[in-house]
Amino acid sequence: MIEKKAQNSFSKNVSVGWFLARRELRRANVWTTSLIVLVMTLTFLNLIVVSGILVGLIQGSEDAQKKYAIGDIVISPFLNRASILQTPEVVKIVKTIPGYKNHAVRYTGGARVESNYRETIAPGEKRDGAGASVLGIDPIAEERFSGISKFVIRGSYLSPNDGDSILIGKNLLYEFTPIEAPGFQTLKNVEVGSRVKVTAGETEKEYFVKGIISSKVDEFDTSLVMIESEARHLLNRTDLDANTIAIQILPGTDPFQAQKFLLDSGVGDYARVQTADEAFPKFLKDIKETFRILGTVISGIGLVVASITIFIVIFVNAITRRRFIGILKGIGINKKAILYSYMYKATIYASLGIIFGMVLVFGLIKPYFAANPINFPFSDGILVATVPGAMSQAFILLITTMIAGYIPANIVIKQNTLSAILGR
């Protein structure tokens, strides 16, 4: 009795499912469809943007560190040495790196800075002082490298002849960092034009504060920035061996190739040569990973919410159409074809949400945050989102949505055909 002209093959179920879904979607209430697509778009944005901003918070800090402080490759002393051996020779090699763009040589050392050193204080009272780093720079080379002058928020930048002047990082000033913890002090009443005393070992010298730096790069914000000859004098350096050589390479140049070039040229005998990624402190990498996990957890919750939304939408849709599902089964439409029609609908809702979400993320939100980073206290937060990353999130959302569409539709479709037709 069963003529085999009608084999219920997969392709027939798929095409009839598509036939039903397409028409139902086309003739559905436009506001209802828009609302569902909006929910899916927001869910996708939640998946991408929340974790993207959390990671971007640290990425912004890393980017600033790379751009202004350490460059693409950084040369630093061996762990058991105070400075980079044969610095002038190393600098000569640095300039021959294929793809070389720029470099900055810096001298650093520990020091103490005091502001009220001229005042008489009572016995037992502490002077207004703070521990700080001395950062010796070539003002012209450093400006070329990091554009440091743009971080001078008060006063003005150093000139090569400013032997008696310094720039002071905002983290050393009470006005910007109002902390009075045991062992950590900041300077009160220091302004542009103030005189401060800097002591490094046995050497001490008075300087005028020429400017205040605020950069969100620790290397500058916790330092007393001075010209390199002054730093060497203060730190009692008799040679030209520096503490950091930060190198920038031209875009498109592989930092690992540049690193290899330096090592092959013998720089590895004088100092450590690291790419920026290798040089980032572990705690920064850990925080980044922590934020990524946190973002994933928050995104996961978003995914569950999206699944529940689709589940409810499809369930309500299927329940209200229970009778029509019964009729479809009654006239011989295969259960799978009906099921596929609901899965198509769920998939189309999700796909539209993903498409709008992609357009928003890569066409609007990411460029916006790149141009206007979020002003977090310790970094300029950007949105970290890559197309492959977004595609994998989209894939997860799509699969979740299909499952969320399948379950409620299957529950309704499995019900007795006659009961569904008769609505009992």
Add this chain to the structure above:
Amino acid sequence: MIEVKNLKKIFQSGDQEIIALNDLSFSVPQGQFLTVTGKSGSGKSTLLYQLGLLDIPTSGEVYIDGTEATRQNEKDRTLSRLNDLGYIFQDYAILPSLTALENTMLPLLMQGYDKKEANEKAKKALDKVGLLDRMNNLPSALSGGQQQRVSIARAISHDPKIIFADEPTANLDSETSAHVIEAFVKLNQEGQTIIMVTHEEEYAKMAHRTITMADGNIVSDIMNKK
């Protein structure tokens, strides 16, 4: 074409058993127009559901073209409904999101016809019921009678062996009802086997044969004079 042997359907309502069909046996030859009448609750619709493979009887057998249909699994029953049977329900039961043409095409697409073939066959079916000019209308734009004619077109589009109609005129005015019954008579004259449940004697008499039911039993089985 259809042979019914000792068909029984019992519903359980709490501790009580309700016998909806009580050991019915009869046969319907090919090309016959059979009407089933009776009062409300007499079991006529229940009988139609068993014959149309929409429900499973408690006991007994239904043979369609010599094949025992009641013992088929759900998949084969669905396939039988698709290939061999056509249904017309009391309240039309056409899908609101599909046009008249799309509703009619649906069983054909499920049978594996390509869109073009399905379209042609569906148009022919709609032409048969006089609705070709409304084929692109959604059900909401059709009157009750027109919707019922779409339902008939859907039922006949795939050339089923038997058409089952469950009180197809119940929701229609007398003029429209007469048109629908005329459509059935015409289909039957072309050789279509039809089993129709109706409580209207006037329409019942237009068939070759009328079975009257009461309390799950056949109380009369008569051939109508034409």
